[in-house]
Amino acid sequence: MNSVTLQNIKKTYDKGNVLAVDDVSFEVKEGELFGLIGPDGAGKTSIFRILTTLLLADSGSASVAGFDVVKDYRAIRNSVGYMPGKFSLYQDLTIRENLQFFATVFGTTVEANYDLIKDIYEQIKPFNNRRAGKLSGGMKQKLALCCALIHKPNVLLLDEPTTGVDVVSRREFWEMLKKLKMQGITILVSTPYMDEASLCERIALIQNGKIMSVDTPDKIIGSYPVDLYAVKSENIYKLLVDLRAYGEVASCYAFGEFLHVTMKEGSGAEQIEKYASGKGHQHVVANKIEPGIEDSFIRLMSVRDATKS
Amino acid sequence: MRVLGFILRKEFRQILRDKTILAMMFVMPTVQLIIFPLAMDFDVKSVNVSVVDNDHSTYSRSLISKIGSSGFFKMISSASSYKEALKSIESGKSDVVLEIPAGFERNLVREGSQKLGLSVDAINGSKASIGGYYLNAVIADFNAGLDVNLKNRNTASQKIEVTFSNWFNPLAMYKYNVVPAVLVLLLTLIGGFMTALNIVREKEIGTIEQINVTPIKKWEFILGKLIPFWVIGLIVFTVGLCVCFVVYGIFPKGNILLLYLFAIAYLVALLGFGLLISTYSNNQVQAMFIAFFFMVIFMLMSGFFTSTDSMPHWARVLSEFTPVTHFVKVDRMIILKGSGWNDVKTEFFYLLCFGAVLNGWAIWNYKKTS
Numbered sequence: 001m002n003s004v005t006l007q008n009i010k011k012t013y014d015k016g017n018v019l020a021v022d023d024v025s026f027e028v029k030e031g032e033l034f035g036l037i038g039p040d041g042a043g044k045t046s047i048f049r050i051l052t053t054l055l056l057a058d059s060g061s062a063s064v065a066g067f068d069v070v071k072d073y074r075a076i077r078n079s080v081g082y083m084p085g086k087f088s089l090y091q092d093l094t095i096r097e098n099l100q101f102f103a104t105v106f107g108t109t110v111e112a113n114y115d116l117i118k119d120i121y122e123q124i125k126p127f128n129n130r131r132a133g134k135l136s137g138g139m140k141q142k143l144a145l146c147c148a149l150i151h152k153p154n155v156l157l158l159d160e161p162t163t164g165v166d167v168v169s170r171r172e173f174w175e176m177l178k179k180l181k182m183q184g185i186t187i188l189v190s191t192p193y194m195d196e197a198s199l200c201e202r203i204a205l206i207q208n209g210k211i212m213s214v215d216t217p218d219k220i221i222g223s224y225p226v227d228l229y230a231v232k233s234e235n236i237y238k239l240l241v242d243l244r245a246y247g248e249v250a251s252c253y254a255f256g257e258f259l260h261v262t263m264k265e266g267s268g269a270e271q272i273e274k275y276a277s278g279k280g281h282q283h284v285v286a287n288k289i290e291p292g293i294e295d296s297f298i299r300l301m302s303v304r305d306a307t308k309s
Numbered sequence: 310m311r312v313l314g315f316i317l318r319k320e321f322r323q324i325l326r327d328k329t330i331l332a333m334m335f336v337m338p339t340v341q342l343i344i345f346p347l348a349m350d351f352d353v354k355s356v357n358v359s360v361v362d363n364d365h366s367t368y369s370r371s372l373i374s375k376i377g378s379s380g381f382f383k384m385i386s387s388a389s390s391y392k393e394a395l396k397s398i399e400s401g402k403s404d405v406v407l408e409i410p411a412g413f414e415r416n417l418v419r420e421g422s423q424k425l426g427l428s429v430d431a432i433n434g435s436k437a438s439i440g441g442y443y444l445n446a447v448i449a450d451f452n453a454g455l456d457v458n459l460k461n462r463n464t465a466s467q468k469i470e471v472t473f474s475n476w477f478n479p480l481a482m483y484k485y486n487v488v489p490a491v492l493v494l495l496l497t498l499i500g501g502f503m504t505a506l507n508i509v510r511e512k513e514i515g516t517i518e519q520i521n522v523t524p525i526k527k528w529e530f531i532l533g534k535l536i537p538f539w540v541i542g543l544i545v546f547t548v549g550l551c552v553c554f555v556v557y558g559i560f561p562k563g564n565i566l567l568l569y570l571f572a573i574a575y576l577v578a579l580l581g582f583g584l585l586i587s588t589y590s591n592n593q594v595q596a597m598f599i600a601f602f603f604m605v606i607f608m609l610m611s612g613f614f615t616s617t618d619s620m621p622h623w624a625r626v627l628s629e630f631t632p633v634t635h636f637v638k639v640d641r642m643i644i645l646k647g648s649g650w651n652d653v654k655t656e657f658f659y660l661l662c663f664g665a666v667l668n669g670w671a672i673w674n675y676k677k678t679s
Contacts, residue, residue: 093322106524
């Protein structure tokens with residue numbers, strides 16, 4: 001059973017001049033923690049706004065919790081919890097007032113669904129009488145999550161919940177999502193951070209409004225077709241320039257303190273080391289490594305660019 | 310309906326929390342009602358006169374002292390020549406130059422007629438004409454008291470005597486005209502500005518996004534926004550009426566319930582106007598400027614400062630199309646004249662039309678855009 005389905009969804013802005021979402025289809029299974037991974041401007045927010053009935057797609061169909069986003073938009077609003085990327089609660093109301101307000105407009109009370117938000121709410125409860133506008137970024141996110149959960153939704157849509165939040169709060173936030181998932185709530189979350197992808201059960205990689213791949217993080221990494229090498233030397237910038245000029249190198253980009261390099265057929269680590277030493281580099285290290293989601297993303301992106309041009 | 314209750318509770322909580330705005334909403338009417346009518350005064354009270362007396366006779370002296378004692382004129386200088394007197398007009402010291410020619414008394418007595426020179430600084434048109442008119446009246450009075458004219462009473466100016474009394478504003482004081490209008494200004498600011506800004510703020514901060522994914526219906530959201538300002542508008546109106554009574558002793562001569570009926574209808578129209586602005590603007594600065602643009606036009610065209618009767622025809626037609634005009638008119642009629650329902654019912658239907666059109670348009674546009 002699918003909780004969220006999109007079929008050939010297309011959305012343009014500016015009278016068709018800007019293509020935001022290009023023929024996107026994917027499904028999120030019930031009770032799944034699904035990640036929509038892509039850089040800024042990839043079309044993630046547009047997809048969320050279509051799913052939350054705030055935006056009408058140009059073509060295609062979508063459903064959330066079994067309801068069509070166009071026909072049954074009222075039903076969707078009762079069964080979906082949405083947390084926009086931008087903090088959108090009342091800044092001049094306190095934590096408690098915000099929570100109470102959203103509970104009452106959904107026709108419920110804070111107490112009725114307290115067990116669902118308990119873990120998260122307990123953390124911000126000491127600041128109950130503080131205005132939402134005066135909270136720290138992490139606390140705002142927690143409050144927003146509480147408000148999105150207060151009516152016990154079947155599906156939770158979180159648009160970049162961890163953007164602009166410190167590392168510790170981010171980790172806590174993902175722990176919370178895992179707990180919510182265990183309560184049977186389907187979660188669709190978007191993020192521009194590749195390292196968060198492995199925390200999802202399945203992910204969709206999105207770029208320029210197009211889905212590049214949908215699978216589990218392991219399978220996406222596993223489908224990386226060639227060997228990947230991490231290379232470094234004393235002068236990392238010169239190495240980057242030199243390797244890019246090398247005919248045997250297929251791709252080369254900076255990744256932390258290393259360069260990630262893929263080779264054309266038949267070449268290996270020794271060739272890289274030999275070539276680099278020949279160019280006068282000292283302390284050259286080249287190791288074969290396991291690719292990460294980011295490597296997969298970059299490869300998918302370059303393959304797409306190559307087929308396009 | 311229950312949901313509307315929750316929204317209203319939230320709105321009032323937010324409004325009451327913003328102490329600056331709250332204070333402004335109540336300080337503004339009081340201060341404006343006190344300052345405006347006292348400062349804005351179109352009555353011509355003191356006209357500065359420069360006299361060039363070339364005659365230095367009994368007659369010329371008694372004319373000058375008659376002018377000086379009328380209370381409207383201040384004799385600020387007596388110049389020896391017209392040229393010199395003109396300089397005091399140029400420097401802005403005097404408004405009128407009265408030139409009495411040489412042989413003034415002699416010619417009056419001998420020939421029964423004489424001419425006087427009046428030069429009026431006409432930069433401020435109304436002051437010039439009123440000042441000139443007053444001075445003429447004083448001179449005419451002086452003329453009537455002359456021996457020559459007293460002797461042949463039947464042939465001279467004694468034909469029809471006009472006496473008059475001012476109704477509704479016996480002393481013809483400008484403040485009675487402007488106080489009811491300031492009351493209207495207050496309601497206009499609350500109804501137009503505050504609602505527009507409040508709704509646009511939800512758009513700007515993005516909270517409307519969160520509201521739109523809840524089961525709150527559009528009419529609930531709109532009413533939740535309009536009702537608080539409708540209530541506040543009426544409270545401010547009441548405060549304004551109290552200030553009028555305490556400071557100026559103006560108490561509505563007409564039925565006070567009728568006045569409130571109009572205030573209610575007027576606020577509905579203005580709230581619709583605020584809502585309409587909010588549907589066309591995306592942030593508070595836009596809303597502010599659009600609202601300000603229309604408010605200034607409304608104010609200037611409404612007969613607030615100058616009577617609509619003295620406007621050219623096209624402007625009078627235009628002024629009929631602003632709700633402010635009608636409420637200003639009715640407000641003055643009820644407060645000063647004590648007009649009843651029959652006198653003002655046409656205006657009431659005008660206001661109802663404005664309410665229906667503005668609100669209808671706003672809701673139609675609100676639906677279309679989201």
